[in-house]
Every structure is written in C-alpha cells, then in structure tokens.
Amino acid sequence: MTLTNRDLVELTAWRRKLHQRPEISNEEAETAREVVAFLRDTNPDRVLTGMGGHGVAMVYDSGRPGPTLLFRSELDALPIHELSGVPHASLVPGKSHMCGHDGHTTILAALGRLFGRARPARGRVVLMFQPAEESGDGAAGVVGDPRFSEIAPEFAFSLHNLPGVPLGEVRLKAGTVNCxxxxxxxxxxxxxxxxxxxxxxxxxxxxxxxxxxxxxxxxxxxxxxxxxxxxxxxxxxxxxxxxxxxxxxxxxxxxxxxxxxxxxxxxxxxxxxxxxxxxxxxxxxxxxxxxxxxVASVNAPEAVEPLRLALDQEGVRHSEEDLPMRASEDFGLFGRGAKSAMFFLGAGEAHPSLHNPDYDFPDDLIPIGARVFARVAANLLGDERANGHTVRGES
Structure with missing residues (x-):
C-alpha cells in the first residue's frame, strides 16, 4: 500500500484546488461535494453525507469481523483574508485555509485511494471528513448524528500540522494534548x-x-x-x-x-x-x-501506542516536546466513545503560524501523514497472525 508519484501529483493539485475555494464553518457544502467526487472511484462501501452539517463519512469494509478505525480531518476554513502570495491563494475574499484543514483532508483522501485499492484484512476503516472544527460544533454534530452509531469506532485518530516543529517531525504523548x-x-x-x-x-x-x-x-x-x-x-x-x-x-x-x-x-x-x-x-x-x-483533547494510551509503533516503523522522528498545548481542538469529543489520539506533524521551524494570513499547508506532509495512518490501520486491521506488529505482506 504505497502512493505513486502520480498519486502525489494529483493529491497536491487537489489540495491546492481546495485551498483556492475555502468555506468557513457550517458552510462547507461544496467542499463536501468535492470530497465525494474525488474519492468516488475508490468505491467506498458506504458514503454518509450531511453528518453534523456538511460532514462526510466514507467506509471501507473488509467484510470480516474486526474493529472499526476512524480517521478524521476537518473541512472548514477561516474568515481571514489570505496574504501568502502563493499561486493557489484563496479566490474568496476574506476566507482562507489558514489552519491547514485542506492538507489534513488531502491526507485522508490519500488514505481513501489506498483503501480503494486494498481493503483492510479485517474490520473496517471510516474516513471522517468533519465540518465546523473552528466553531467547535462540528464534532458534536457528527457524534450526535443518529447515523454515527452505525459507524462508531473502537479507535479514532487524527493529526494536525504544527508550525515551529521541524518539517516532518511529530509531537505525540498520552494524556491531555489540547485544553x-x-x-x-x-x-x-x-x-x-x-x-x-x-x-x-x-x-x-x-x-x-x-x-x-x-x-x-x-x-x-x-x-x-x-x-x-x-x-x-x-x-x-x-x-x-x-x-x-x-x-x-x-x-x-x-x-x-x-x-x-x-x-x-x-x-x-x-x-x-x-x-x-x-x-x-x-x-x-x-x-x-x-x-x-x-472539551479537552485527551490521548488514550491504548491509541498512542499504535501511533508510536507506526511512527517508528515509518522512520518518523517523534517526541513529547511542546505538549500539551493551550489551544483547543474539538477532536476530544471522539474520545468519549472510543480510544482516541491525535498527533502533531511538524510544518517547519520557520513556517508561518496557524491562523496567520501568510500561512499555507506544506504539501510535503501529505505522504508522511498518509503513511503513518496507513501503517496504523495495517497493524490494527492486518492479518491477526501478525500480532499487531507487522504490516500485512511486509516485514
């Protein structure tokens, strides 16, 4: 399960397309349609739309008993006028992807391509493209949707890019990570x-x-x-x-x-x-x-362990530095019913800060985030004979 060079070119172009057409919290209708259209040819076993507003859940089911893993990204942008000067800058005055949610969504789309080619060996994967993270009501809307019980996961994972941390390095710890x-x-x-x-x-x-x-x-x-x-x-x-x-x-x-x-x-x-x-x-x-x-985002040790294993297997440097953070994140709600964990993926030590008008998501993070998530899924949903420590088909 690897992304090809063509995948990376197409995913990068799509991320920049999303960047040019930002929609703020609770207005992400067109972004949601873009997600569905982009992943249509991956033939998900189930697609749920309109979750918690404009949320989209895509399910890739092995058809065999096993746990459900949920990977979550955010769809919404911010009411900030972009000043980055990049060729793919926002075309919508006063609105822009200054938090990198376009990049997080693209990482999940990369996962969708991988699971479209090869379903997990057991259990199922849910890709949750969540609306309205910035306003704090997106996760609540998704979890409160009556259909969420049909896809409720045993494990939930997410990531957020983090300027100030070396590009591609990870910050991860058990316990509280966001206030x-x-x-x-x-x-x-x-x-x-x-x-x-x-x-x-x-x-x-x-x-x-x-x-x-x-x-x-x-x-x-x-x-x-x-x-x-x-x-x-x-x-x-x-x-x-x-x-x-x-x-x-x-x-x-x-x-x-x-x-x-x-x-x-x-x-x-x-x-x-x-x-x-x-x-x-x-x-x-x-x-x-x-x-x-x-609510506070609290990483469960049972979810941090498979993330650490995946980071080690993929050769991604990680530490507990800089955590917890004062900033808030509505991913914490997913931890009320599942073992959940979020990690923070370095966007570069000198990269513009989140919510700054000159910020732009680093495209080099797309394959890193996708590799880590794919490895977590392979370990947890791979052949049970692997004892959770070997990716199916690899040593």
Missing part, C-alpha cells in the same frame, strides 16, 4: 441618555472598565500543572458610534480555558459570579451565553 475552552459572551444593559445629560441614564462604562482587567485575573497561568486556567478578553463594545448618546448597553467577549474539563465548571462559576457582582454594583441587567465550546 478545554469556551467563549463567554457578556451583555450588559442599562439606560441610554443624551450625552449632555449622562446622569439621566445608566451607563455600563464603569462596569466594563472593571470587568476587562478583573476577568483575566481569574486565571492561573502556571501551565505546568493540571490546575491551569486562563481568561482572555477578546472583544468589547459599548453604546453606539455617535457623540450625542451616552451608552446604555455593552458587550464583552472572553475565552475561558482550562487544562482539564473538570476545572471548567469552577472557572465558569467564578466568572459568572464576578459579572453578577459588578453588574449589580452599577445597576445593570446582564446576560451570559456560551459559544464555541471545546
């Missing part, structure tokens, strides 16, 4: 007034000026232990953009972040109590809503 986070939207309501008579209104100005520094103080910035928690104010607005009106309403957006899911409820309670107290001090109504909710 839990959620967006907290605070609305404050008072009473507007003419700017010449502000005393006749109820302004949120003082409450906003207190909340903006006090919310971050709820954090504990020592990332080395499981008690880590962090609050980042990301947006604030107040009143109307006019000179003649004293404000009567305001909004503050903050991101709550913890290393463990269990600590999020305590941080949330502390933030809500702070908002309630300060709003009350200034005679304001308040409303709190939560958005972009991510």
């Amino acid at each position: 839990a986070s959620r967006g907290m939207r605070i609305r404050l309501g008072g009473k507007t007034a003419h700017s010449s008579m502000p005393e006749t209104g109820i302004s949120p100005m003082q409450a906003v000026s207190r909340l903006m520094p006090e919310l971050p103080r709820l954090g504990q910035f020592t990332f080395a232990d499981d008690g880590f928690r962090m609050v980042t104010v990301t947006h604030a607005s107040m009143g109307e953009a006019v000179f003649g009106v004293a404000p009567g309403h305001a909004e503050i957006w903050a991101c709550l972040r913890t290393r463990l899911d269990d600590n999020m409820s305590d941080l949330r309670a502390a933030a809500e109590a702070l908002v309630t107290r300060i709003a009350g001090d200034h005679g304001l109504m308040h409303e709190i809503t939560y958005h972009e909710i991510f």
Whole structure:
C-alpha cells in the first residue's frame, strides 16, 4: 500500500484546488461535494453525507469481523483574508485555509485511494471528513448524528500540522494534548441618555472598565500543572458610534480555558459570579451565553501506542516536546466513545503560524501523514497472525 508519484501529483493539485475555494464553518457544502467526487472511484462501501452539517463519512469494509478505525480531518476554513502570495491563494475574499484543514483532508483522501485499492484484512476503516472544527460544533454534530452509531469506532485518530516543529517531525504523548475552552459572551444593559445629560441614564462604562482587567485575573497561568486556567478578553463594545448618546448597553467577549474539563465548571462559576457582582454594583441587567465550546483533547494510551509503533516503523522522528498545548481542538469529543489520539506533524521551524494570513499547508506532509495512518490501520486491521506488529505482506 504505497502512493505513486502520480498519486502525489494529483493529491497536491487537489489540495491546492481546495485551498483556492475555502468555506468557513457550517458552510462547507461544496467542499463536501468535492470530497465525494474525488474519492468516488475508490468505491467506498458506504458514503454518509450531511453528518453534523456538511460532514462526510466514507467506509471501507473488509467484510470480516474486526474493529472499526476512524480517521478524521476537518473541512472548514477561516474568515481571514489570505496574504501568502502563493499561486493557489484563496479566490474568496476574506476566507482562507489558514489552519491547514485542506492538507489534513488531502491526507485522508490519500488514505481513501489506498483503501480503494486494498481493503483492510479485517474490520473496517471510516474516513471522517468533519465540518465546523473552528466553531467547535462540528464534532458534536457528527457524534450526535443518529447515523454515527452505525459507524462508531473502537479507535479514532487524527493529526494536525504544527508550525515551529521541524518539517516532518511529530509531537505525540498520552494524556491531555489540547485544553478545554469556551467563549463567554457578556451583555450588559442599562439606560441610554443624551450625552449632555449622562446622569439621566445608566451607563455600563464603569462596569466594563472593571470587568476587562478583573476577568483575566481569574486565571492561573502556571501551565505546568493540571490546575491551569486562563481568561482572555477578546472583544468589547459599548453604546453606539455617535457623540450625542451616552451608552446604555455593552458587550464583552472572553475565552475561558482550562487544562482539564473538570476545572471548567469552577472557572465558569467564578466568572459568572464576578459579572453578577459588578453588574449589580452599577445597576445593570446582564446576560451570559456560551459559544464555541471545546472539551479537552485527551490521548488514550491504548491509541498512542499504535501511533508510536507506526511512527517508528515509518522512520518518523517523534517526541513529547511542546505538549500539551493551550489551544483547543474539538477532536476530544471522539474520545468519549472510543480510544482516541491525535498527533502533531511538524510544518517547519520557520513556517508561518496557524491562523496567520501568510500561512499555507506544506504539501510535503501529505505522504508522511498518509503513511503513518496507513501503517496504523495495517497493524490494527492486518492479518491477526501478525500480532499487531507487522504490516500485512511486509516485514
């Protein structure tokens, strides 16, 4: 099971096509159709569309008893205007693949080509092209889809490219690798007034000026232990953009972040109590809503072990450096019902950072990611006589 030079040329061209036509979270309809069309000639045994929105699941079934392995990638892009200057740059103003999901999707498409040529020896492989990772509701939508029970895996694997790590090297460890986070939207309501008579209104100005520094103080910035928690104010607005009106309403957006899911409820309670107290001090109504909710991504040791074995067999250098990360990832939800693990594939030490407008996925990572995933599948779903340590047909 190897990719040919022609495969790599075609996969690279397809990745760049996806890059030129980005669709942001919950808008990935055309990207999903592209995936189905590109892999049609691999003759998957089952194709499920519209999962969790625009998600696509492709099933390659051996027809023999065995575990189900799920490999997941993301379909969505970001609302960022691209400034990379590459020939295949985004053709959609204000939208671009600045996180490399086009590359991750191409790695799964490479797997689809391989399993189209040779099904696993036993069990089945599910390629899950997931929507809406950036908004935090894609994995929840997929797992909550009634059809997911029909393809529920024993093992789930994923990868993410990681600038700052040497090209092609891997970061992998058991335990927490990505933090839990959620967006907290605070609305404050008072009473507007003419700017010449502000005393006749109820302004949120003082409450906003207190909340903006006090919310971050709820954090504990020592990332080395499981008690880590962090609050980042990301947006604030107040009143109307006019000179003649004293404000009567305001909004503050903050991101709550913890290393463990269990600590999020305590941080949330502390933030809500702070908002309630300060709003009350200034005679304001308040409303709190939560958005972009991510659980912690926790790698199961039982899933990390076959990944480490595959990396060693493929000669890919790996370490536990740089993990866990503060950033969040909705892949963690797949670990609620399966033994799951994600690894991080180096995009180059000097490569532009994720979510930067000059980022572009390194195409050299396509065969590396595909080789590692294919080796994991061969080890776990190969001939049982191989005892899980030999790829079927190879030594």
